[in-house]
Amino acid sequence: MLLLVLALTPFLRLNQRLLINVGFFLAAIASFFAAVAGFWSVADGMMTQVILPIGLPDLPFHLRIDLLSGYFLVVVGLLAFFVSIYSIGYVKGFLGQRSVTHLVVFYVLFLAGMFLVVLADDALFFLIAWEMMAASSYFLVLYEDERVENRRAAFLYLVVAHVGAIAILLSFGVLAGLTTGFSGFQNYTFDAMRAAHLPPELATLAFLLAFFGFSAKAGVIPLHIWLPEAHPVAPSNVSALMSGVMLKTAIYGIVRVVFDLIRTFPWWWGATVLVFGLVSAVMGVLYALMQHDLKRLLAYHSVENIGIILIGIGLAMIFTSFNMSLLAALALIAGLYHTMNHAMFKGLLFMGAGSVLHATNERNMEEMGGLIRFMPWTAVFFLIGCISISALPPFNGFVSEWLTYQAFLLSPALPSPLLNLMIPLGAALLALTSALAAACFVKAFGVTFLGHHRGHHGGHIHETGWSMRLGMLLAALACLGLGIFPTYMIKWMDPLAEKLVGGKIAASASGLGWMWLTPIAAERASYSAPLAFMGILTVVVVTYLLLHARPGAIRRAPLWDCGFEKITSRMQYTATSFAMPLRRIFGFLFSIKEHVRQPASASHPAFPDRIHYHLRVRDRFWTWMYQPVIDASFWLSRRIGRMQQGRIQIYLIYSFITILVLLIFSR
Amino acid sequence: MSIDPFIIEILQVAALLIVAPVFTGWIKMVKCWFQGRTSPSLFQPWRDILKLFSKDVTLAENASWIFRFTPYLVFGISVMAGGIIPILSMDLPLSATADVIALVALFSIARFFTALAGMDIGTAFGGMGASREMTIASLAEPAMLMAVFAVSLVGKSTSLSQMAIVISEGHSLLRPSLVFALLAFILITLAETGRIPVDNPATHLELTMIHEAMILEYSGRHLALIEWASMMKLFLFAVLGIASFVPWGIPRNGELFSVAIALLVLLFKLAGIGVVLVLIETGLAKMRIFRITEFLGSAFLFATIGMMSYFMLE
Numbered sequence: 001m002l003l004l005v006l007a008l009t010p011f012l013r014l015n016q017r018l019l020i021n022v023g024f025f026l027a028a029i030a031s032f033f034a035a036v037a038g039f040w041s042v043a044d045g046m047m048t049q050v051i052l053p054i055g056l057p058d059l060p061f062h063l064r065i066d067l068l069s070g071y072f073l074v075v076v077g078l079l080a081f082f083v084s085i086y087s088i089g090y091v092k093g094f095l096g097q098r099s100v101t102h103l104v105v106f107y108v109l110f111l112a113g114m115f116l117v118v119l120a121d122d123a124l125f126f127l128i129a130w131e132m133m134a135a136s137s138y139f140l141v142l143y144e145d146e147r148v149e150n151r152r153a154a155f156l157y158l159v160v161a162h163v164g165a166i167a168i169l170l171s172f173g174v175l176a177g178l179t180t181g182f183s184g185f186q187n188y189t190f191d192a193m194r195a196a197h198l199p200p201e202l203a204t205l206a207f208l209l210a211f212f213g214f215s216a217k218a219g220v221i222p223l224h225i226w227l228p229e230a231h232p233v234a235p236s237n238v239s240a241l242m243s244g245v246m247l248k249t250a251i252y253g254i255v256r257v258v259f260d261l262i263r264t265f266p267w268w269w270g271a272t273v274l275v276f277g278l279v280s281a282v283m284g285v286l287y288a289l290m291q292h293d294l295k296r297l298l299a300y301h302s303v304e305n306i307g308i309i310l311i312g313i314g315l316a317m318i319f320t321s322f323n324m325s326l327l328a329a330l331a332l333i334a335g336l337y338h339t340m341n342h343a344m345f346k347g348l349l350f351m352g353a354g355s356v357l358h359a360t361n362e363r364n365m366e367e368m369g370g371l372i373r374f375m376p377w378t379a380v381f382f383l384i385g386c387i388s389i390s391a392l393p394p395f396n397g398f399v400s401e402w403l404t405y406q407a408f409l410l411s412p413a414l415p416s417p418l419l420n421l422m423i424p425l426g427a428a429l430l431a432l433t434s435a436l437a438a439a440c441f442v443k444a445f446g447v448t449f450l451g452h453h454r455g456h457h458g459g460h461i462h463e464t465g466w467s468m469r470l471g472m473l474l475a476a477l478a479c480l481g482l483g484i485f486p487t488y489m490i491k492w493m494d495p496l497a498e499k500l501v502g503g504k505i506a507a508s509a510s511g512l513g514w515m516w517l518t519p520i521a522a523e524r525a526s527y528s529a530p531l532a533f534m535g536i537l538t539v540v541v542v543t544y545l546l547l548h549a550r551p552g553a554i555r556r557a558p559l560w561d562c563g564f565e566k567i568t569s570r571m572q573y574t575a576t577s578f579a580m581p582l583r584r585i586f587g588f589l590f591s592i593k594e595h596v597r598q599p600a601s602a603s604h605p606a607f608p609d610r611i612h613y614h615l616r617v618r619d620r621f622w623t624w625m626y627q628p629v630i631d632a633s634f635w636l637s638r639r640i641g642r643m644q645q646g647r648i649q650i651y652l653i654y655s656f657i658t659i660l661v662l663l664i665f666s667r
Numbered sequence: 668m669s670i671d672p673f674i675i676e677i678l679q680v681a682a683l684l685i686v687a688p689v690f691t692g693w694i695k696m697v698k699c700w701f702q703g704r705t706s707p708s709l710f711q712p713w714r715d716i717l718k719l720f721s722k723d724v725t726l727a728e729n730a731s732w733i734f735r736f737t738p739y740l741v742f743g744i745s746v747m748a749g750g751i752i753p754i755l756s757m758d759l760p761l762s763a764t765a766d767v768i769a770l771v772a773l774f775s776i777a778r779f780f781t782a783l784a785g786m787d788i789g790t791a792f793g794g795m796g797a798s799r800e801m802t803i804a805s806l807a808e809p810a811m812l813m814a815v816f817a818v819s820l821v822g823k824s825t826s827l828s829q830m831a832i833v834i835s836e837g838h839s840l841l842r843p844s845l846v847f848a849l850l851a852f853i854l855i856t857l858a859e860t861g862r863i864p865v866d867n868p869a870t871h872l873e874l875t876m877i878h879e880a881m882i883l884e885y886s887g888r889h890l891a892l893i894e895w896a897s898m899m900k901l902f903l904f905a906v907l908g909i910a911s912f913v914p915w916g917i918p919r920n921g922e923l924f925s926v927a928i929a930l931l932v933l934l935f936k937l938a939g940i941g942v943v944l945v946l947i948e949t950g951l952a953k954m955r956i957f958r959i960t961e962f963l964g965s966a967f968l969f970a971t972i973g974m975m976s977y978f979m980l981e
Contacts, residue, residue: 369789370729370789372731372733373729373731383733387776387779390775390779391772392772392775392776392779393765393769393772393773393776398769398772402768402769402772405768405812406825408816409816409819409825412820412978417978420978421975421978424813424816424971424974425971427812427813427816428809428810428812428813428816428967428971429809430812431808431809431811431812432805432808432809434808435775435804435805435806435807435808435809436805438775438778438779438801438804438805439801439802439804439805441779442779442782442783442786442797442801443798443801445783446782446783446785446786446787446794446797447786450731450733450783450786450787450789451729451786451787451788451789451794452729452789512763516763516764518763522763522826523824523826523829524823524824524825524826524829525766525768525824525825525826526763526764526765526766526826527764527765527766527769528763528764528765531761531764532747532764532765532769532773535743535747535750535761535764536740536743536744536747537743538743539742539743539746539747540739540740540742540743543739543742543743543892544739547720547888553723553724554723554724554725554726555723555724555725555726556725556726556727556728557725557726557727557728558727558728559727559728559729559788559789559790559884560790560884567789567790569789571790571791572789572790572791572794573786573791573793573794573795573797573798577794577798578794578797578798579798580798581798581799581802581956581957582802582805584957585802585806585957585960
């Protein structure tokens with residue numbers, strides 16, 4: 001296992017500019033091997049531990065691959081494999097504009113960091129890998145550093161990531177320190193933390209700190225603020241990885257701490273995770289609807305999907321705390337399945353957005369339109385991503401959301417009336433989320449790829465090269481495969497659920513055969529993606545053939561223009577107008593500034609020549625939570641700044657007073 | 668004598684394909700009676716469909732493959748859904764293909780593609796229809812899920828056949844949870860199938876169209892498929908309501924006699940549903956689009972009350 005990760009390091013020497021091919025090709029191979037290794041370790045249920053005698057004296061690094069890290073190794077490795085193939089073509093777009101050396105170097109470091117995070121088996125090494133991942137992704141966000149917005153986004157990302165890292169550090173401190181009463185350093189390994197028995201209040205403290213820290217990385221609302229800033233400005237292959245898998249390392253952290261290190265907890269922990277998950281899901285998709293920057297829209301959808309994953313995990317925690325291991329296994333598998341699915345379709349969508357960006361140099365959807373004619377392949381792959389993320393059958397997003405609904409529907413078995421009444425409302429919010437996601441992706445795909453082109457560079461748009469298409473094709477196939485063969489996937493994941501929560505559902509999930517997914521029992525609920533897919537396909541083909549038995553002519557004609565002289569591309573619905581009804585209905589959640597100006601016309605007051613429409617939609621959390629903090633820190637730094645006089649005598653007095661104070665107190 | 672379940676499956680899909688336009692014709696007929704007009708024949712929708720099939724297709728110049736693929740997909744999904752809902756028998760080979768939630772998701776994918784087809788041409792109407800349709804759908808979805816939740820509490824399942832079996836074995840029609848869920852379901856059906864007061868299937872007035880705006884550019888066989896599919900959708904929502912709330916008369920297995928009875932009972936129930944629908948449609952005016960929030964909000968509220976009353980009263 002370890003060799004694979006070490007195999008990544010030789011890339012660092014491949015610093016020649018035109019060796020993108022080699023660098024990303026080797027990265028692809030390394031990720032592929034990591035995914036295979038993870039796959040086998042989950043399938044065989046093996047556990048390997050390695051202790052590396054490097055690092056600080058007496059504090060060797062511990063590495064371990066078990067079922068959970070194996071699973072996340074597959075998630076990270078698979079998408080990294082696809083994205084690395086894609087990058088071969090994508091990064092060539094930067095050639096001639098800037099040096100790609102540091103992009104390659106940090107890309108490889110970033111991958112290595114993510115692999116090491118899931119493999120780490122002690123707190124020290126975990127945090128080192130975590131920081132390696134955070135720092136290298138900071139530099140990747142900063143890649144096109146001449147733009148102000150990139151520098152601002154990268155800085156914001158760095159701040160939030162480190163606030164989170166501090167919380168994780170403190171959480172591990174609580175977990176490790178309590179086992180020995182803060183007297184030694186030997187207990188920084190995860191093994192020691194597993195063996196420890198924590199008093200409930202300290203366990204709660206550790207959980208809350210860890211949840212806060214990992215939430216900052218995952219972009220859970222209200223800590224999501226960096227995500228829509230950083231993801232759009234990073235190069236698209238990096239955004240695919242950041243959104244697709246880097247956020248998942250935070251999910252890994254939450255699952256690891258809760259189900260593996262702490263293990264016993266009250267139900268309200270689960271309820272907390274569930275509530276934050278629901279808020280993130282609903283608010284994330286609503287914010288996404290308001291965006292017209294394609295990559296920003298996708299970034300907000302990551303917030304939504306992290307919310308959906310947390311819903312599954314939160315339900316699993318609630319079921320576990322009531323010792324209902326079967327249902328806990330169902331909910332946990334739903335959450336982890338969605339982790340895998342989100343990696344695939346979000347990676348695919350960011351790669352598609354990258355292709356669009358590559359071809360048009362445009363992120364603003366209002367300048368796109370009609371791209372399906374210029375880039376047919378990209379359009380098909382992007383459409384598959386859209387269907388998957390909107391949770392529509394037969395693709396993968398639906399399977400995991402359906403499993404989550406089943407977990408919700410089984411919640412009446414809980415022995416608590418309060419939860420019985422409240423949890424169904426969560427299911428309704430999830431339904432709202434997935435329906436809004438469908439609306440959002442009709443908008444994203446419709447405005448970007450369909451209709452007439454709105455922009456100015458009609459002739460120059462071109463389809464992308466083979467490597468970019470291959471990367472997207474593989475991810476699209478993964479979306480379809482995960483959607484059609486869920487029973488195999490669940491069979492493979494089952495040992496993981498059994499190890500973490502003690503229940504298994506694989507036997508009942510394929511009770512009717514591999515074609516039917518029946519999570520608890522066949523009478524309870526069933527879904528067969530292969531049958532639905534084949535059935536619909538058969539009817540479509542038969543109808544098509546029947547209707548084309550008679551040679552019928554298709555006449556192409558210009559659009560009906562309702563009697564106006566000419567239809568222009570500006571008469572189409574735009575992204576902003578598409579979202580208008582929902583903006584009005586859910587407007588109270590945003591701070592919206594709408595401004596219409598209509599200069600008086602020279603010819604006639606009733607027929608204005610032009611109308612200016614200005615719309616600004618802002619995140620309320622920015623003004624509620626972040627602006628006060630920013631203001632306070634500026635105020636504080638101004639106060640402290642007064643101490644800086646710039647005269648050496650005054651600084652000597654400061655030193656003198658400090659020494660005096662220290663002498664008095666440390667006598 | 669017992670019929671093979673596969674034959675019943677085929678019979679059921681055939682019944683769906685044939686009866687759905689007649690059901691729409693029946694609704695139009697009753698509506699004309701209520702409004703004191705002379706009605707068209709019961710089979711007028713059939714004639715319209717056949718006429719459209721014999722016409723050539725006129726396609727907009729910039730229509731992509733999505734525009735041409737959508738009618739087939741929408742039609743295919745409706746036929747598939749007809750094989751899943753128990754209409755003539757509860758013992759169907761396809762009934763395990765999807766439970767209620769997956770069935771609703773199948774309808775969602777049809778809507779997703781219809782909305783995309785609306786945007787494909789690049790006219791203002793298509794985009795307007797797509798935007799409104801997706802807005803209404805996203806408000807209807809939570810209410811629908813809540814109604815499913817309430818019914819599945821009673822039926823202990825989300826599988827349609829299983830729900831129908833459990834509810835037909837129950838004694839009373841007046842379980843409070845089911846009554847509230849039924850109210851919610853009726854409101855949702857009006858929204859999902861585009862009936863008054865949410866949408867008006869008979870209008871082509873520019874600013875009030877929703878569903879019609881998306882399919883405005885279709886012609887010939889494409890239009891025929893879409894029209895047929897939307898008639899089937901109305902029919903399917905009716906039989907979905909029958910299977911989950913009044914499943915009496917649907918036989919457990921495929922006895923020849925009981926299947927024949929089931930067909931008669933079905934026609935009788937559909938006639939009743941048609942009258943109820945006409946009463947609602949003639950009694951109400953079409954709503955402003957931003958009032959639909961309240962309309963579907965009350966559907967959600969009914970469903971939630973249904974669920975709570977299960978926990979409190981039953």
